[in-house]
Each structure stands twice: as structure tokens, then as C-alpha cells.
Amino acid sequence: MPTQSPADQARRFSVAPMMDWTTRDYRAFARCLTRHTLLYTEMVTTGALLHGSPRERFLGYSECEHPLALQLGGSDPGELAACAEIAQDWGYDEVNLNVGCPSDRVQNNLIGACLMGHPEKVARAVAAMRAAVSIPVTVKCRIGIDEQDEDADLERFVEQVAAAGCETFVIHARKAWLQGLSPKENRDVPPLNYARVHRLKAQHPELHIGINGGIKSLESCQAHLDAGVDSVMIGREAYQNPWLLASVDQALYQRPGPATSRHAAARAFRPYIVERLAEGARLNHVTRHLLGLFQGCPGGRRFRRHLSEHAHRDGAGIAVYDDALGLVDEERLAEIA
Numbered sequence: 001m002p003t004q005s006p007a008d009q010a011r012r013f014s015v016a017p018m019m020d021w022t023t024r025d026y027r028a029f030a031r032c033l034t035r036h037t038l039l040y041t042e043m044v045t046t047g048a049l050l051h052g053s054p055r056e057r058f059l060g061y062s063e064c065e066h067p068l069a070l071q072l073g074g075s076d077p078g079e080l081a082a083c084a085e086i087a088q089d090w091g092y093d094e095v096n097l098n099v100g101c102p103s104d105r106v107q108n109n110l111i112g113a114c115l116m117g118h119p120e121k122v123a124r125a126v127a128a129m130r131a132a133v134s135i136p137v138t139v140k141c142r143i144g145i146d147e148q149d150e151d152a153d154l155e156r157f158v159e160q161v162a163a164a165g166c167e168t169f170v171i172h173a174r175k176a177w178l179q180g181l182s183p184k185e186n187r188d189v190p191p192l193n194y195a196r197v198h199r200l201k202a203q204h205p206e207l208h209i210g211i212n213g214g215i216k217s218l219e220s221c222q223a224h225l226d227a228g229v230d231s232v233m234i235g236r237e238a239y240q241n242p243w244l245l246a247s248v249d250q251a252l253y254q255r256p257g258p259a260t261s262r263h264a265a266a267r268a269f270r271p272y273i274v275e276r277l278a279e280g281a282r283l284n285h286v287t288r289h290l291l292g293l294f295q296g297c298p299g300g301r302r303f304r305r306h307l308s309e310h311a312h313r314d315g316a317g318i319a320v321y322d323d324a325l326g327l328v329d330e331e332r333l334a335e336i337a
């Protein structure tokens with residue numbers, strides 16, 4: 001049996017790539033909550049990576065973020081292969097092709113969910129990427145687009161792309177309606193069809209099939225794993241309620257996690273904030289990812305409000321963060337827990 005990559009070992013649970021949310025700062029904070037979750041970057045288009053500068057803007061990360069996957073948006077095999085090679089050179093553990101984003105902007109450049117209508121293009125892209133790198137090349141897609149048949153067309157897509165060498169698919173269990181729904185509506189309006197993803201796994205035991213879409217608890221994650229899929233990916237819930245991640249290591253990997261309490265996680269993140277401020281980052285750009293940490297806790301609203309009102313100001317430093325943390329009564333929180 002071939003040696004598994006760090007991404008393969010971690011893939012049981014992952015946080016979905018989300019534009020403007022899964023930044024390097026969020027991912028570094030997530031590592032204060034979970035050591036084993038597979039983390040993804042925001043989607044980076046091939047054009048931005050090949051022609052934008054500096055590359056650090058798109059690819060920079062902290063070593064603590066591993067295992068870490070780079071998600072690419074594009075359709076040209078040569079460009080995707082070049083970007084996959086760059087990702088490998090930068091130390092990423094996986095490169096993932098976005099075949100699920102429904103935004104008009106990416107559709108016009110043949111990026112994202114519209115590629116589900118062109119499985120042959122995705123297959124050529126995957127083959128080129130696989131030939132360029134040794135790290136895993138994976139695909140994240142929907143169960144279909146517009147009037148596609150969720151059974152026949154998804155099966156056709158997976159078979160063609162798998163024949164090109166893709167062994168791992170993460171399936172968002174909703175269609176994307178490229179005509180008639182906005183990107184925001186496409187996250188909620190199309191009905192979820194988890195059973196279709198479960199059937200896909202049953203039909204393809206040789207492939208790694210992950211499930212994504214509308215999953216909000218670790219109990220739901222376990223139910224999907226029990227139903228046969230290989231992995232579960234959570235999106236917005238893992239961002240808006242980050243404390244969810246603190247239970248992942250024990251619940252899904254049977255290993256202790258790094259965070260003993262919400263305060264402990266916040267304190268563990270403090271040196272990173274200081275480091276990023278020294279690099280010139282603004283406090284609010286870093287701390288916005290913690291606004292949901294004390295959700296539902298005594299003092300949680302005051303914590304959030306203090307950061308929202310003060311962290312964006314010119315010259316805001318670590319004292320603003322310390323003051324916000326002091327607004328949440330640690331002893332009272334411990335008693336409730």
C-alpha cells in the first residue's frame with residue numbers, strides 16, 4: 001500500500017474553502033482548536049497565481065497550518081499544471097480543483113460549477129496536474145448544475161474525471177443553478193440530496209468520496225461517516241461557530257485536541273496576532289475570524305462588540321484584543337461548562 005500523504009491522513013474532516021473567510025489568519029486560529037483537520041485556502045485562480053504579484057499574497061501561510069490544501073480555480077490544463085507545481089514547491093499538502101463555485105464572475109472564465117457541464121475539460125486538467133506533481137490532486141464539485149440529471153450526469157462526470165487519475169471527490173450535495181439563482185442563493189435554496197452522495201460512494205468503493213453542504217454538527221458528521229462516505233467537510237458553521245473545531249480531534253480522530261477552553265484557544269492565538277501586527281497586518285483583519293468564538297457565552301457579545309468597534313482603528317494593537325478578552329468572565333464560563 002502506498003504511503004499516505006498528510007492530506008490523505010487528515011481528510012476525514014475538513015473545513016471548506018470559503019472566499020474572504022478561510023484566510024491564513026483564520027487557518028492559524030483554527031490550529032489553536034484542532035491539530036488534525038485538513039484546512040483549505042480560499043480559491044486562487046490560475047490567472048492570479050501566474051500573473052499576480054507578489055505570490056506571497058496568494059500562497060503565504062504559517063507552518064502551523066499543515067495539513068493544508070490549495071484550492072485552484074481554472075480550466076486550462078497547462079495553467080493548472082503550472083499552478084499545481086507551484087503549490088507543491090511552496091509546500092502545500094494537496095491541490096484541489098474548484099468545480100463547484102456558482103459565481104457569475106468565475107463562470108465567464110470557465111471556472112467553478114460550470115465545468116460540471118464539461119467533464120472532458122476537467123479530466124484533461126486533472127491529468128495534467130497529476131503529471132506535474134506528486135501531492136494529491138482532488139476535485140470539489142456539486143451533484144449537478146441546472147437541468148442536469150443528478151444521477152446520470154454526476155456518474156458520467158465522476159467516471160470521466162476518475163479515469164484521468166482523480167481518486168478523491170468532495171461533493172457539495174446540492175445542485176448549482178447557474179441560471180436564475182445568485183451565488184448566495186445557491187448556498188441555501190437548492191435542496192440537499194445527501195442520499196445521492198451516499199449512493200455515489202456505494203457505487204465507487206475504490207474512490208474517496210467526501211460530503212459537504214449544510215452540515216452543522218459533529219453528530220451529523222458521524223452520521224454521514226456511518227452512512228459510508230469517507231470524509232465530511234463543513235463550511236460556514238466551522239467559521240461562524242469556530243469552537244465546534246475544538247471537539248473534532250477527539251470525536252473524529254480519537255486524539256486529544258489542543259484547546260482546553262475558549263480562553264485557552266484565544267490566548268494560544270495571541271503570539272500569532274502579535275507577529276502579524278509586527279508584519280504590518282491590521283488588527284481587525286486578524287481578529288475578525290474570532291468574532292464567533294464566544295457565541296452564546298456570558299460576555300460573548302461584549303467581546304464581539306469591543307473588537308468590532310476598536311480593532312479597525314488606526315494603530316489598534318494587542319491591547320485592544322486583551323481588553324476584549326477581559327470582557328468574557330473566564331471563571332463564570334468555566335462554571336457553566
